[in-house]
Amino acid sequence: MKNNYFVDENGFYGHFGGAYIPEILYKCVHDLQEAYLPIIESEDFKQEYRALLRDYVGRPSPLYFAKRMSERYGCQLYLKREDLNHTGAHKINNTIGQILMARKMGKTRIIAETGAGQHGVATATVCALMDMECEIFMGKTDVERQHTNVERMRMLGAKVHPVTTGNMTLSDACSEAIRDWCCHPRETFYIVGSTMGPHPYPDIVARMQSVISEEIKQQLLEKTGRDYPDCLVACIGGGSNAAGTIYHYIDDERVKIVLAEAAGHGIDTDYTAATMHCGTEGILHGARTLVMQTDDGQIKEAFTISAGLDYPGIGPMHANMAEKGRTKVLAITDDEAIMAGYELTRMEGIIPAIESAHAIAALKYLKPAPDDVVVLTVSGRGDKDVETYLNNKEKAGDYGKF
Numbered sequence: 001m002k003n004n005y006f007v008d009e010n011g012f013y014g015h016f017g018g019a020y021i022p023e024i025l026y027k028c029v030h031d032l033q034e035a036y037l038p039i040i041e042s043e044d045f046k047q048e049y050r051a052l053l054r055d056y057v058g059r060p061s062p063l064y065f066a067k068r069m070s071e072r073y074g075c076q077l078y079l080k081r082e083d084l085n086h087t088g089a090h091k092i093n094n095t096i097g098q099i100l101m102a103r104k105m106g107k108t109r110i111i112a113e114t115g116a117g118q119h120g121v122a123t124a125t126v127c128a129l130m131d132m133e134c135e136i137f138m139g140k141t142d143v144e145r146q147h148t149n150v151e152r153m154r155m156l157g158a159k160v161h162p163v164t165t166g167n168m169t170l171s172d173a174c175s176e177a178i179r180d181w182c183c184h185p186r187e188t189f190y191i192v193g194s195t196m197g198p199h200p201y202p203d204i205v206a207r208m209q210s211v212i213s214e215e216i217k218q219q220l221l222e223k224t225g226r227d228y229p230d231c232l233v234a235c236i237g238g239g240s241n242a243a244g245t246i247y248h249y250i251d252d253e254r255v256k257i258v259l260a261e262a263a264g265h266g267i268d269t270d271y272t273a274a275t276m277h278c279g280t281e282g283i284l285h286g287a288r289t290l291v292m293q294t295d296d297g298q299i300k301e302a303f304t305i306s307a308g309l310d311y312p313g314i315g316p317m318h319a320n321m322a323e324k325g326r327t328k329v330l331a332i333t334d335d336e337a338i339m340a341g342y343e344l345t346r347m348e349g350i351i352p353a354i355e356s357a358h359a360i361a362a363l364k365y366l367k368p369a370p371d372d373v374v375v376l377t378v379s380g381r382g383d384k385d386v387e388t389y390l391n392n393k394e395k396a397g398d399y400g401k402f
């Protein structure tokens, strides 16, 4: 039997996914389940979405042949440059789509969660563009470690709520956003930032990000004469840039898929965010998925240097693909990511987001043949992480001596 890696009619990916939500949200989640495909498939939506991606975000994002890194890793390495998008990451592809959807559904108030702040900035940006009220939930720890993004959100007109429950990071911000949604279900649209949450969010976000692999196909054909790579590499927090990178290749078994999750201090320590290595089945933020939890089901705190990957769950689509062996998942430590971030900076002149640096660090585990085409998504730019890189420069060997 052929594996199906896409969502089924009940909102599941294998036995992962679904919509486990409080009763008060049944109506708005059900309305969204009914509305999302007709909206996405309407000519109206397609035209407006495509025009904004082109003229406002700056798509297509370049597919760049990284010559020096190719030589170092012994393959033909192409970088998909999501770092060059307006607002600095892939998140804007999704927020543009979701705000158009919110408007079509007559919603007037937008809420969102954010970790590193990239999704918060992308949401605040489209709210300014569409003149919508915007409230962002962000863990207090992240408000402090990603504070330039907080200033950007405020400047864009969003109200930022620092969340002080739990370890005050992304997972707590999600919980708080869901609580707010429960209090104002009628007028509020929750713009979820990754392939997580109750059905249909993982499918909505994957479709919005699928423009990444749609472009890779065309760009690879132009550059190499073949529209598929031998291997795709992406970092994975909740799974949205990874979902976009692989979407049009999921059923193409010629294409190997390697995903890099954040190991923090290491998967054999308590300081990790490597959910697919360390998680067990459970329910988190509305979906059945792999979750880092104690034996009695308490959610464990995630830990990584990268605020955007600091999440104790994983999108259900990815839990299913990893279980079925379609993807290979590597756990990359903080130190490996720092080193890889410096390496890309010095070898190609590209400072990647610390999240994206996890994908770069995966290259040394690939063992490719010399003519293998590898496409790696640089999910975001590293402007927000300069302080983190500088504070850890002793871990970057010769690159850190300046």
Ligand SMILES: *Cc1c(COP(=O)(O)O)cnc(C)c1O
Residues within 6 Å of the ligand: 089, 090, 091, 116, 118, 119, 193, 194, 195, 235, 236, 237, 238, 239, 240, 241, 242, 308, 309, 353, 355, 356, 379, 380, 381
């Ligand atoms: C948010 C973010 C991620 C992680 O989220 P995914 O949904 O897994 O893509 C990765 N990189 C950057 C730059 C981000 O902003």
